[in-house]
């Protein structure tokens with residue numbers, strides 16, 4: 001929505017607590033999303049030697065949602081965890097187009113498949129694009145094309161999505177699915193480094209001409225992507241940034257690796273940035289069926305973070 005999101009990866013409705021994305025609105029509208037706190041976070045954190053845990057450990061992480069916050073600090077609202085069963089329920093309420101299902105299944109056997117946004121996240125991205133009436137969109141970090149195809153499918157025929165990806169091999173899969181879905185004419189595939197492509201769009205006189213952007217590439221470049229996108233996206237447009245919670249690490253003061261520090265710093269900058277309105281939204285990325293049995297929800301997510309450390 002990762003990660004990480006208008007409310008892009010969100011079922012704002014169903015997940016309000018569980019994962020995170022931020023929507024920023026102001027002169028421009030920017031949405032930041034990301035993967036958030038997971039149902040089994042205590043297990044992952046234990047394995048990763050992190051410091052915090054939920055206040056109400058779940059006796060059966062696979063089945064029962066548990067209360068993670070329920071006091072005055074949270075307005076006496078009862079926030080519950082997301083469990084695999086609950087997440088399956090959410091997924092069973094996603095209208096995933098058949099072509100996206102096929103792409104998801106083909107990608108599942110590929111290296112890095114866990115990087116793909118989940119069906120509910122893609123549905124949210126598509127809905128944001130529709131609400132916005134977007135005609136010109138940008139995606140940074142295409143991989144095999146799941147999120148970009150979800151967006152392209154809802155764009156009108158005259159619209160355009162600039163899809164930026166540095167990895168030629170995964171782009172081949174994306175292009176194949178744009179063809180199969182009959183949306184190739186709407187997707188302008190750019191093979192290269194995302195920041196360079198954005199700079200070339202600006203030099204090409206395309207400032208303020210985009211309605212929507214989804215950022216899902218190199219996390220440490222988010223600040224630079226954001227500044228470039230502020231030039232390219234029109235006032236009242238939307239920018240969605242994935243993985244702003246970085247699998248919960250941003251909230252842990254004991255986690256200070258370069259990527260976490262960078263994302264934490266970016267989130268702080270956005271929070272203080274008067275140019276935009278914001279909303280951070282929690283979402284979840286699906287684990288993969290081929291993970292070892294002992295791996296949990298959040299361990300799968302932890303692996304995702306490694307996979308995108310590129």
Ligand SMILES: C[S@@+](CC[C@H](N)C(=O)[O-])C[C@H]1O[C@@H](n2cnc3c(N)ncnc32)[C@H](O)[C@@H]1O
Pocket residue numbers: 002003115116117140141142143144145146147148164165166167170192193194195216217218221308310
């Ligand atoms: C998280 S994946 C994108 C997933 C995709 N949005 C989807 O839903 O399937 C991140 C992608 O960004 C690409 N990437 C990373 N750094 C990049 C850069 N500097 N420029 C362009 N692409 C980059 C990676 O090759 C990878 O395919």
